[in-house]
Amino acid sequence: MPITGKILEVAQAHPERLAIVGAEARITYGELAEDGRRVRAVVEHLRDAHPPVSVRLRSRELPGRAESPSGLQLVDETPAAEPSERSGVDHVDARAQPVVAVSSTDAFHTARIIAGLAGFGCVSATIDPRWPLEHQVRVVLGTGISVLVSDSDALRDALARAGWAGAQVSLDEFRRLERKLPPAGAPSVRAGDEPFLMLFSSGTTSNPKAFLKTRAQYRANFAVSSAYLEPLPGVATLAPGPLSYSLTLYALVECLASGGSCHVADTFDALAASRRIADEGVTRVVAVPAVIESLALVARRSPERFAGVELLVAGGANLSARIRSAVAGALPGARLVSYYGAAEIGFIGDSRGGDGTAITLYDGIEAQVRGPLGDVLPDGEIGELWIRADACSDGYLPATTDEQLRDTEGWATVHDQARLRGRQLELLGRAGDIVVTGGHKVSLPEVERAFELLPGADAVCAVSAPDASLGSVIALVLEGADAPDKATVLAYARERLAPQFVPRRVYRVGELPRTVGGKVRRAATAELVAGGEAVRL
Known part of the structure; x- marks a missing residue:
């Protein structure tokens, strides 16, 4: 993961530069490296106080491929060998690499915990507290989570009834322990094959599915986003929304990986956001389409607050004509980019003009459209979109689904339907979005x-x-x-x-x-x- 190396670099060269900014709290790069040592100290304390079940997350075997790190099964057994003893990561040793999850609406502290743990041997996850309780329990039990930061008494009781042996602490208790405990050792840049983040699919068509990202996969993802979406050094980016959204989490990662400043928000209020944009010198906004539209409406009434905004990055393809029209009228000096990606796969392409339906694939991204029998279709025909990219995860954790993400050749699909014409892609929804009448x-x-x-x-x-x-x-x-x-x-x-x-x-x-x-x-x-x-x- 490039976060830790860049954090340490900027902490030396520009220690006063803001790293993460919330509505009521902020932390500089100079403070962030030391903050990570305190975060790690709390995780070590909780892990020692609540020894994890000896588990191994073992990969499925895919025909024609070596074992993959994220097609995982939870198996009770003795701790597996250290990653350095193997030719690839095919497990998460709960003792060596605790899986730490944060389920909180506090975006600032969630962001700094994730950033702080990046320089240590941890797997971080964010769980949306608005998920159904039974799904939260299933995720915690089935994915090897050993430390959980959550204020939910209902979740605590449900996990206790299920026999979970991990440690749950409230955010206030976590912060109290940070002040009390001596800091852990210094962070370091980790090996690329080490699992770094546990993420979840959007849940649009089913319950969210869990998967892992290795540090190398995230480095590949940042290489794409930094080339096209401009998370430049020193740039102030507003990324409102829960860190459980991959869009917001990716925005945090790319800001810290480039030496920029990420401004986060627990909830979105367009007027409050407009004041922050003006007061904090925000020039780049990364948000879901509805937030972009709300900002455009405020900009029409208070254009002076948005005078410095240069780039609006909307997650999600096929940005509506209504939103594009609103942005063009209210923010004529700002560029609007609508990118297409999937949390499992990474950034795929974007649209920058016209009616917003034509997506240009990014360099290094391969795409094909397949028919019902798996045959590759000619340009212009509708079928299932398959992508091959270095940033793609290897598979879903079977505790959350039995669905496969990738085939034996490394092509992956999240079942979007599309037309492909050369390097131009038109998205048409999911499989159930195409009907015959x-x-x-x-x-x-x-x-x-x-x-x-x-x-x-x-x-x-x-x-x-x-x-x-x-x-x-x-x-x-x-x-x-x-x-x-x-x-x-x-x-x-x-x-x-x-x-x-x-x-x-x-x-x-x-x-x-x-x-x-x-x-x-x-x-x-x-x-x-x-x-x-x-x-x-």
Whole structure:
């Protein structure tokens, strides 16, 4: 991981430079190296007070490949050999490399704990406290977590009932121990094959799946992001949102890996963020599309606060026309980049102009589109997108899923559907987002994009509904009490869509179901329609 080397370098050359900044706390590079020693001291103390179960996370064997470090199984046995005795990391020894998880809404302290542990033999994880309790328990029990920083009494009780032998402390207790205990030894740059982070998929279509990133994989990921997304030395970046989001976590990592300053926020408030942007000299913002849109609305009213903003980086492909229009009108001096990536794979490509649907693949990223039988499809045909990249993880932890990420040749998929034309990629959603109606293959996200500027609709979701004659038809579900009537919707659609893409049915709901990250859940929306809970217009 390049974080530790850069932290130590900047601590020597520019000790006063801000490293991590919260709404009410901040830490410089000069302080961060010493802070990491205190963080590590607490982890060692908790590990000694609560000896971990002797576990080994053993990899699955994939045909034609050496064992991989992150297709892991949890097995009770004696501690495995040290990583240096092996030709690759295929385990996490809970005694040598504790798995430390933080489940907190405090973005500043979560960020500094992760940064502090980067220079030691630890695997760090962030668990979203808004996940269902049973999933949090399953993750802690099944992935080798031995130290948990969490204020949740419900989680503590559930883990105790399940017989978990690890240590859970509140954030306040963790900080008290930092003040009390003597610091650990100095941090150091670690070997590339050592596991560094345990991450989780977005959970858009299922419960979040766990996987590991080695330090070498993260170095490869930073090489891509630093070449295209400009986390430059000394640049102040605002990255609001929970550190359990891979987007926010990646922003923290790339800032520290480049010697920049990362400004984090527990919750997002557009007005408060605009004041921080002005007061702290923020020139770069990395955020989800909804946050970018909110900032653009504030910038329209208070443009002077955004005078220094040069770059807006939005996570997620196919940035809506509404958001792109809002940014262009309110922040004409700022560039807008919408990148596509997956936490498991890393940064893949981005869109910088036009209608936002054409994604240019980054150098070094290989892509292909495959058909249902695994055959590689010609350019322009719709199929499942497969990526090969140095930053890609090796597989999911089976405690959280039995799904495989990579094939025997190192190609990986998160089941996005796409068209590929040379190095230009067009995303069309997940497998369930492509439906056949009347013999035509239709992309539901393409249908939704046509309604991005529909007056009166706060948000829309296209779903497939069963039909006696056509097999299935497209149904459009509108969010908002002031949504337009069906005639208006259909007239709007016919002006913008091919006939087979025009919805046959229109529904309205007060609020569309979403993930904790704010993404609309298509399957849950379809269930509302099927169950009669959506009002048909």
